[in-house]
Amino acid sequence: MQPTRVLQGLRYRKLRLTTKDTNKGFYKGNRTGSMGTHTTYGTYKIDWAKVRTYVCPNLSGFKLTPFVSRQVNVVHDQFPGDKLGPRNPHTYLARWKSENGLD
Amino acid sequence: MASPAALRPSMGAIMQTCRSAVTAPKVAVAAVPVRALSTSAALLKRHKYPTARVTRDNSKKRGESAVHKSGTRWKLSVSDEPLPEPVPRDELPPIQVDEDHGLWDFFYDRETIAMEPTELAKHGRSWTVSELRKKSWDDLHKLWWVCVKERNRLATAEWERNKSKLGFGGAEASSRDRMVKITMRGIKHVLTERFYAWEDAVKLAEQDPEIDLSNPEKPYEPSTFLEEAEETAEASSSEAQPTTTEIDPTTIPSSKSQAEAPRL
Numbered sequence: 420m421q422p423t424r425v426l427q428g429l430r431y432r433k434l435r436l437t438t439k440d441t442n443k444g445f446y447k448g449n450r451t452g453s454m455g456t457h458t459t460y461g462t463y464k465i466d467w468a469k470v471r472t473y474v475c476p477n478l479s480g481f482k483l484t485p486f487v488s489r490q491v492n493v494v495h496d497q498f499p500g501d502k503l504g505p506r507n508p509h510t511y512l513a514r515w516k517s518e519n520g521l522d
Numbered sequence: 523m524a525s526p527a528a529l530r531p532s533m534g535a536i537m538q539t540c541r542s543a544v545t546a547p548k549v550a551v552a553a554v555p556v557r558a559l560s561t562s563a564a565l566l567k568r569h570k571y572p573t574a575r576v577t578r579d580n581s582k583k584r585g586e587s588a589v590h591k592s593g594t595r596w597k598l599s600v601s602d603e604p605l606p607e608p609v610p611r612d613e614l615p616p617i618q619v620d621e622d623h624g625l626w627d628f629f630y631d632r633e634t635i636a637m638e639p640t641e642l643a644k645h646g647r648s649w650t651v652s653e654l655r656k657k658s659w660d661d662l663h664k665l666w667w668v669c670v671k672e673r674n675r676l677a678t679a680e681w682e683r684n685k686s687k688l689g690f691g692g693a694e695a696s697s698r699d700r701m702v703k704i705t706m707r708g709i710k711h712v713l714t715e716r717f718y719a720w721e722d723a724v725k726l727a728e729q730d731p732e733i734d735l736s737n738p739e740k741p742y743e744p745s746t747f748l749e750e751a752e753e754t755a756e757a758s759s760s761e762a763q764p765t766t767t768e769i770d771p772t773t774i775p776s777s778k779s780q781a782e783a784p785r786l
Binding site for chain 2: 475485491496520
């Protein structure tokens with residue numbers, strides 16, 4: 420039996436890599452990173468320096484909400500003649516110069 | 523050795539077996555009233571010769587049965603002290619709660635469990651990327667956390683709605699959540715965009731003769747004098763305007779201008 424050309428993934432792989440496709444030692448992970456180390460006794464020691472802490476900024480006096488009133492019309496940015504648009508480094512540098520030129 | 527083990531079952535079980543044993547021959551009941559109960563006695567009795575191996579019963583709960591109401595094999599300790607009487611809820615001292623605790627942010631309201639669907643549906647649209655481009659890093663950072671807290675509140679209400687089986691409100695909550703998620707996506711978009719622009723701008727600045735990045739005190743030294751700058755500004759005012767409009771989307775007006783805008 421031969422899978423279809425799509426499933427064969429001839430040009431580039433269209434299916435996710437699983438343990439069936441690789442040799443041993445394959446660890447896909449869940450993109451979270453480790454929080455400690457495994458010990459020789461099979462337990463896990465948490466390294467508190469590795470544990471993520473997220474510090475919320477001081478929100479007192481901050482009036483923005485996740486929502487914008489529906490009375491505000493949606494206006495999209497226009498960058499006529501500028502292919503890079505908001506990613507244009509020239510615009511960035513010009514603004515940096517005009518504002519303070521420091522940081 | 524057999525008798526203490528045999529006598530262990532509770533009185534209730536003994537009475538029960540005694541009652542059931544009434545139909546059985548009376549001689550057996552009178553002679554060994556509890557032998558029928560004991561399952562370990564026979565085992566312990568079996569080998570009495572000197573070289574017999576020890577067949578200890580390792581099951582400490584043998585014969586105990588919840589179905590047959592045998593009770594425990596050992597007497598449990600009993601104290602003479604009277605049981606404390608439960609205090610009615612009204613007479614209990616009030617629970618001390620920190621009014622400024624951060625976990626209060628997980629609720630919309632301190633009195634109600636979850637918002638009504640009609641209240642939940644009262645929300646605006648999400649932020650567009652164009653609007654977010656005008657915001658500073660600090661504003662975006664704070665707005666991100668406002669979004670996080672809003673999603674926390676929604677998740678808490680959702681959990682409460684499922685637990686208390688309140689019924690409606692899931693659709694409204696999910697549409698609200700979708701709006702928050704779009705805003706958060708926009709924040710990520712803008713910050714990524716800004717970072718890429720900064721990366722390219724640094725490369726550009728290295729080639730710029732006016733900029734000396736090795737000098738942290740004053741990296742930017744304008745080559746043109748003020749008078750010339752004014753002249754050129756006047757001369758190229760028609761040219762300068764489109765450039766300023768190009769800059770405009772990324773300018774950072776403070777959040778004060780947004781303060782008067784209708785919220786929610």
